[in-house]
Amino acid sequence: xxxxxxxxxxxxxxxxxxxxxxxxxxxxxxxxxxxxxxxxxxxxxxxxxxxxxxxxxxxxxxxxxxxxxxxxxxxxxxxxxxxxxxxxxxxxxxxxxxxxxxxxxxxxxxxxxxxxxxxxxxxxxxxxxxxxxxxxxxxxxxxxxxxxxxxxxxxxxxxxxxxxxxxxxxxxxxxxxxxxxxxxxxxxxxxxxxxxxxxxxx
Amino acid sequence: xxxxxxxxxxxxxxxxxxxxxxxxxxxxxxxxxxxxxxxxxxxxxxxxxxxxxxxxxxxxxxxxxxxxxxxxxxxxxxxxxxxxxxxxxxxxxxxxxxxxxxxxxxxxxxxxxxxxxxxxxxxxxxxxxxxxxxxxxxxxxxxxxxxxxxxxxxxxxxxxxxxxxxxxxxxxxxxxxxxxxxxxxxxxxxxxxxxxxxxxxx
Numbered sequence: 562x563x564x565x566x567x568x569x570x571x572x573x574x575x576x577x578x579x580x581x582x583x584x585x586x587x588x589x590x591x592x593x594x595x596x597x598x599x600x601x602x603x604x605x606x607x608x609x610x611x612x613x614x615x616x617x618x619x620x621x622x623x624x625x626x627x628x629x630x631x632x633x634x635x636x637x638x639x640x641x642x643x644x645x646x647x648x649x650x651x652x653x654x655x656x657x658x659x660x661x662x663x664x665x666x667x668x669x670x671x672x673x674x675x676x677x678x679x680x681x682x683x684x685x686x687x688x689x690x691x692x693x694x695x696x697x698x699x700x701x702x703x704x705x706x707x708x709x710x711x712x713x714x715x716x717x718x719x720x721x722x723x724x725x726x727x728x729x730x731x732x733x734x735x736x737x738x739x740x741x742x743x744x745x746x747x748x749x750x751x752x753x754x755x756x757x758x759x760x761x762x763x
Numbered sequence: 764x765x766x767x768x769x770x771x772x773x774x775x776x777x778x779x780x781x782x783x784x785x786x787x788x789x790x791x792x793x794x795x796x797x798x799x800x801x802x803x804x805x806x807x808x809x810x811x812x813x814x815x816x817x818x819x820x821x822x823x824x825x826x827x828x829x830x831x832x833x834x835x836x837x838x839x840x841x842x843x844x845x846x847x848x849x850x851x852x853x854x855x856x857x858x859x860x861x862x863x864x865x866x867x868x869x870x871x872x873x874x875x876x877x878x879x880x881x882x883x884x885x886x887x888x889x890x891x892x893x894x895x896x897x898x899x900x901x902x903x904x905x906x907x908x909x910x911x912x913x914x915x916x917x918x919x920x921x922x923x924x925x926x927x928x929x930x931x932x933x934x935x936x937x938x939x940x941x942x943x944x945x946x947x948x949x950x951x952x953x954x955x956x957x958x959x960x961x962x963x964x965x
Contacts, residue, residue: 593885594885595881595882595884595885595886596799597798597799597882598885672884675881675936676881678936678939678940679797679877679878679881679936679939680797680799681940682797682874682939682940683795683796683797683800684797688940688941691940692940692941695940720949720950720953723946723950724930724950724953724954726933727930727933727934727936727937727950728926728929728930728933729933730932730933730936730937731928731929731930731931731932731933731934731936732929732933734877734880734881734932734933734936735929735932737880737881737884738880738883738884738890738893738894738897739890739894744925747922748922748925748926748929751922751926752926755957755961759957
C-alpha cells in the first residue's frame with residue numbers, strides 16, 4: 562500500500578518535472594529566438610522531452626504558451642511578495658513600489674509576454690489562450706500593490722498602477738530595441754517624482 | 764530632347780509608383796498578418812509587382828521594412844504638421860498635443876512598428892535597418908512638438924514628450940490585445956491632467 566502510494570507520487574513528480582522543463586524551455590525559447598521561431602520541436606529539444614510526451618501535457622501550442630506565462634508569473638510572484646514585505650514606509654514607499662513594478666514588467670517576463678502579445682494580435686487562438694492569463698497577472702499584481710498602499714484611495718492606487726504598468730511596458734519595448742538607457746532611467750525617476758506628488762494628494 | 768526628357772521622367776515616375784506600391788503593401792501586410800508571415804512574395808502579390816522587380820528597389824527584406832516605416836512616417840507627418848498648426852493656445856495646448864502624440868503612436872504606424880521592433884529584438888539585420896529610422900522618427904516628432912511649446916523649457920518638453928511616447932506605446936500594446944478601452948481613455952485623460960500641472964510649472 563505504502564509502496565504503491567510512493568510509486569504513484571513519483572509518477573506525479575516526474576510528470577510535474579517534465580511539465581516544468583517544458584515551460585522553462587518555452588520561456589527561454591521565446592526570449593532567445595522570438596515567437597516566430599519558437600516551435601514545439603525546438604522546445605522539446607531544449608527540455609529533453611519527446612514530442613509525443615508534450616501531447617500528454619498540452620493539447621495545443623497556444624495552451625503551452627499560456628501555461629509558460631502563468632508558470633513564470635508564479636515564479637516571480639514569490640520574489641515580488643518578499644520584496645513587498647520590505648517596502649519602506651511613508652512617501653518612500655511609492656518610488657520603491659514603482660521600482661518593483663518596473664522589475665515585474667521588464668526583464669524576462671516582459672520579453673516573453675511581449676513576444677506573445679504581438680503574435681496574438683494576428684493569431685486568435687493564441688489570443689484566446691493568453692488573454693485570461695494576462696488579465697489575471699494584472700489583477701494579481703494590482704491586489705498586491707493595493708494591499709500595501711495604506712490610506713491611499715483605491716481609485717488613485719488603480720490609476721497610479723495602470724499608468725506605471727503602461728509606461729513601463731513602453732520603456733521595456735524601448736529597452737528591447739536598444740534605446741538610450743540613461744534616458745529610460747531619467748524618465749523612470751521623473752515618473753517616481755510625479756507619482757509621489759500624486760500620492761501626497763491635491 | 765524634350766521627348767527624351769519626358770520619357771525619362773515617366774520612367775522615374777513609374778519607378779516611384781512601384782516603390783510606393785511595395786511600401787504600402789508592406790505596411791498592410793505587417794498590420795494584417797504580422798511580421799512572421801510578411802514575406803517578400805506576399806508583399807509582391809499585394810503590390811502586383813514581380814519578385815524580380817523588388818530587387819531593383821531593395822536589396823534585402825530588412826531594407827524594405829525600414830523604407831516602409833519611413834514611407835508611412837512621411838505620410839503621417841503632413842497630417843501631423845497640419846494638425847499642429849491648429850493647436851489651441853495656453854494650457855489647452857498640452858492635452859491637444861498629447862492627443863496628437865497618441866494618434867501618431869497608436870494606429871497603423873504603431874502596429875507596424877511594434878511588429879518590426881519585436882522581430883528586430885532577435886534579428887540583428889532588421890534591428891540595424893530600423894533603428895536609425897525609428898530614432899529619426901522620434902527626433903522629428905520631438906522637434907515638431909518643441910516648435911509649438913512656447914515658453915516651456917526644452918528639458919521639460921523633452922521629459923513630457925518621452926513620458927507621453929512611452930506611455931502611449933504601452934497603451935497601444937494594451938489596445939492591440941483587446942484591453943479595456945474605457946480604462947485606456949481614463950488613463951490618457953489622467954495623464955493630460957498631470958501634464959498640464961507639469962507644464963504650469965512647480
